[in-house]
Amino acid sequence: MQRLTHLDRLEAESIHIMREVVAEADNPVMLYSVGKDSAVMLHLAKKAFHPAPPPFPLLHVDTTWKFRDMYALRDKAAKAAGMELLVYHNPEALERGINPFDHGALHTDLWKTEGLKQALDKWKFDAAFGGARRDEEKSRAKERIFSFRTASHAWDPKNQRPELWNLYNAKKAKGESIRVFPLSNWTELDIWQYIMKEGIEIVPLYMAAERPTVERDGLLLMVDDERFPLLPGETPVVRSIRFRTLGCYPLTGAIESRAATLPEVVQEMLLTTTSERQGRAIDKDAGGAGMEKKKQEGYF
C-alpha cells in the first residue's frame, strides 16, 4: 500500500478543484497576487493541466503600490508557466491618484475591491480562482470552496450552497460568477512545507535581508521606492527584516528577523506568537467583523 501524506492529499484535492472549474466554467481566470499562496496556486495549476499549460489567464488586479520585487517575479512566473498575464488598474483610482498614504481605506476599496469587480466584468470571467485559506481568518472558515457571487459581486453568507463530498455545484445564471478557493484546506505551515518540497520560487521579501525601514503607527514599513513620503524627523533605518504576507508596501508591516533561508523562516513561524495577518492594516477595520464586511462588499 502507498501511504499519502497530508501534502499529497491537499495537492490532489486542489488539482481536482481546478479541473472541475475548467470542465464546468465558460471563462475561468486565476487571480494572481504574487504572494506565497499565489505561487503555490500557480504551481498546482501547472500540475493539474500538465503537459498543457493551464487553460486560463492570470489576472493581477494591481494597485501600482506593490513591492518592486513582486512585479519582477509576477512577469517572470507568468512567462515560465506559458500563461497570459492580464494586469488591471482601476482607471478611476489611477486618475484620482489614490494612494495608501493619503486615502486610507479608500485605497483598498478603489484599487482592489472595485478594481477586481471591474476587471471581472471587463473580461466577463465567470469563475475566478483565489488563494485564500480558511485558516487565515474567522469568516473565511465558513466560506465554501466554490463561493457564489451575484451579478453585482455580492456574497451572501446566509445563502451559501451546501458542499458535500467532492461534488462542487458550478451552475450559475448569466452574469453571476463563482470565486473558487483551491487552497481552502491548506494552513500557513502546509504552504511553507509545500514551497520547500516543490522548490517553488517566491518573492525574496519573505526572507530576511537588510532593508531600509521606517517605523510608523506600530508597523515596520519598508521604504521600497522614492514615492514613500517621509514625515518630519523620519529617516529610513536599515534593519534586517522580512515579511510574512505581501500586499501594498506602504500597508504591509515587516518583522525584524534574521531568518534568511526557508527552513529558518518556517522555524521562526513555528516559534512565533503572532498570527499571519497581524501585519495587515485591513483586518482591523469594523471591529471583529472587518473581513466579513469586506467580503460582502465584493473583496476577495
Place this chain on the structure above:
Amino acid sequence: MNDASSEPLYRVDALIAEDIEAYLDLHQNKGLLRFITCGSVDDGKSTLIGRLLYDSKMIFEDQLAALEADSKRVGTQGQAIDFALLVDGLAAEREQGITIDVAYRFFATEKRKFIVADTPGHEQYTRNMVTGASTADLAVILVDARKGVLVQTRRHSYLAHLIGIRHLVLAVNKMDLVDYSQEVFDRIVADYRAFAGTIGIADFTPIPISGFKGDNITQAPSVNTPWYDGPSLIEHLETVEIEGAAAQARSLRMPVQWVNRPNLDFRGFAGQIASGTVRPGDAVRVVPSGKTSTIKSIVTFDGELDEAVAGQSVTLTLADEIDCSRGDVIAAADAPPQAADQFEATIVWMSDEKLIPGRGYWLKLATQTVTATVAQPKYEVDVNSFEHLAAKTLGLNGIGVCEVTTDRPIVFEPYHESRELGGFILIDKLTNATVGAGLIRFCLRRAQNVHWQALEVSREAHAALKGQKPAVLWFTGLSGSGKSTIANLVEKKLHAAGRHTFLLDGDNVRHGLNKDLGFTEADRIENIRRVGEVAKLMTDAGLIVLTAFISPFRAERELVRGMIPEGEFIEIFIDTPLEVAEQRDVKGLYKKARSGQLKNFTGIDSPYEAPENPEIRIDTTTTSPEDAAEQIVQRLLGEWVPDL
C-alpha cells in the same frame, strides 16, 4: 487558569529550535484525518475545538489578546477564556452566541494534520451536519455528562452512520461538572451502547473529557480520572486507522474530469482516482461504453509514475484511441462498475423549497451531470425516533427513501461501497441551488437491459430522408392566449412548404395519452414530461413537432429542453396578458375558475411562470394570429433551419 496548562503541548518546540530540518522531515510525512464534532447546543463543542486549537498552539498572541477581551465582553465563562468565541465565526452568530453553519478548522500534532468540520447541533440544521460529515473519516459525538444520551445524540449518531462514518468517538464532556464520576461515565456508555446497536453502529470509542478544563484531551488518564484506562482524545485521533488501505484494495475507478489535448499527439484523461491502484500495462474498461484498452502511462508534472493510488489526481493515457470523455469512468477491465438509470436512494433535502416529485433536477454524481426525477418518497425517516413515516414530499432537513430516475444511464456504485460513486447532489434547474444530497442504495433497473445504442436507422437517417432538420416548437402561454390557433397556422404553413410536421395539442393529448392525469401540480408536471418524451421520439423520427400546452412551470419546460438535442428546442412564448385572455375566454373556463367550479386554473389560483429567455416571443395584443404565424415561420427558416 486550569490544570491543562501543565500538560505538554503537541508541538515539540525544542526540536524546532534546535534542528528545524529534522522537524520538517518529520512533518513532511504526516497523515491527514478529517473529522466532525457534533453535539447539542450546550455540549461544549466550540469549546472543545477552541481547546484543540489552543493546545496545538494554533492560536497566536494577538488572537489570544482579542479572545481575552471578547471573553470578558460577551463570553459565557465569566472571567475565564471562552474558547467557543474562537470558532464562532460570522458576525450575526457571534451576537446570538450560536454557530449556524459548517466551519472548518485546522490543527496538527506530531503525527497528523487534522481538518475539523464544526457542525451545529440545532434540530433545523441536519443539512449542515450531513454536509460536514460527508468528507469526514471520524465523528466525535459530544454528550454532556450531566444530561447523558439525548434525542440529539441519537440523531447525530444516526446521521454520522447514515453518511458512512465508520469511526465514532463518544466524548462524554463536562466530566468536571459531575466530579469526574466513573459511575456517571459508565452509565452513559452503557446507555449509548444499547442505543447504537439498534441503528447498526457496531463499535465506538468512549472517552471521558473536559473541554473546558482539558482532561483527557492530550494525555490520559488525567489526574482526575485515574479509573480511565483508554487513550486521550488526541491519542485516539492520531492513531485511528484511516481508510486509505481499504480504498486502495478495491477495484480501480477513476471518473474522468477533463480530457487533456494540448496537441494532436497527446490525449490524456485527467481525474482523481476514487478507488484501487493503477499501473502502466493494466487492462481497463471505459464505462458506460464498455470499450477496453490498456494504460499506456501515468503522466504527472513530476514525470511518469509506475503506480498511482486512490486519492491521487493524475492524468492517464491509453494504448488505444477509444472514446472517453468527462463523465466516463476508467475502471479495472475485469471488475467494472455498472451503469443504470433507475435507483433507490436515501435523499436528504436541503432547501426551503420542498422536493417536487416528478420535477427534473440536475443530478451530479462524480463527474456526471444528468437530469433526474425523484418519485414520491416510499417513506420519510423520523430522525428522532427512526420510525418510517408516510410522506408525499420532503421538506428542509427531511430524509427519505425515494426512487430516482435519470434521463440516461449513469455509472455508479452503492454508497456503502463507494462515497465517490454512490453519493450525489441534486441541483434546482432554475435557481441553481444545491437542494438535496442522495446516497444510492441499489439500482432498480440495470441499463444493459435497455438497448439504446446502435439503432439500425439513426435519427440522422430519419431526418435526411425527409430532407429537414427536426425541431420542437414549444408554444407556451395562458389558457386562451392563442397558442393552439397560432400553432395550427404555423403547421399549415410548414406543411404547405413541404415540411414533415406534427402538432401535439393540450386538449387532444388529455383525451388519450394523458387521460389519467388531473390538474394538480404533480399531474401537470407528469403531463408535460410525457408530452416531452413523445416530442423527443418524434424528433428522433425526423419530424418538426409543434406543441401547444399552457406548460406553466419553467422547470418543466427546461426539463423538456434538456431532453432534446441542443438547438432543436424552440420556446415560443405567446404573450397575452391575463386580462386579455380572460376577456376572450373562448372556452368559458375563466368564468368557471372565477366562480370556483374549476380548481388549479393557471392565472387564477395556480401560477404561470413566464419564460425568461424564449427563442421567440409574440405579443398578441399587437400582432394578429396570421402575422404571428408568418413571423414564426420566417424566423424559423431564417435562424434555426435555414437549410430547409
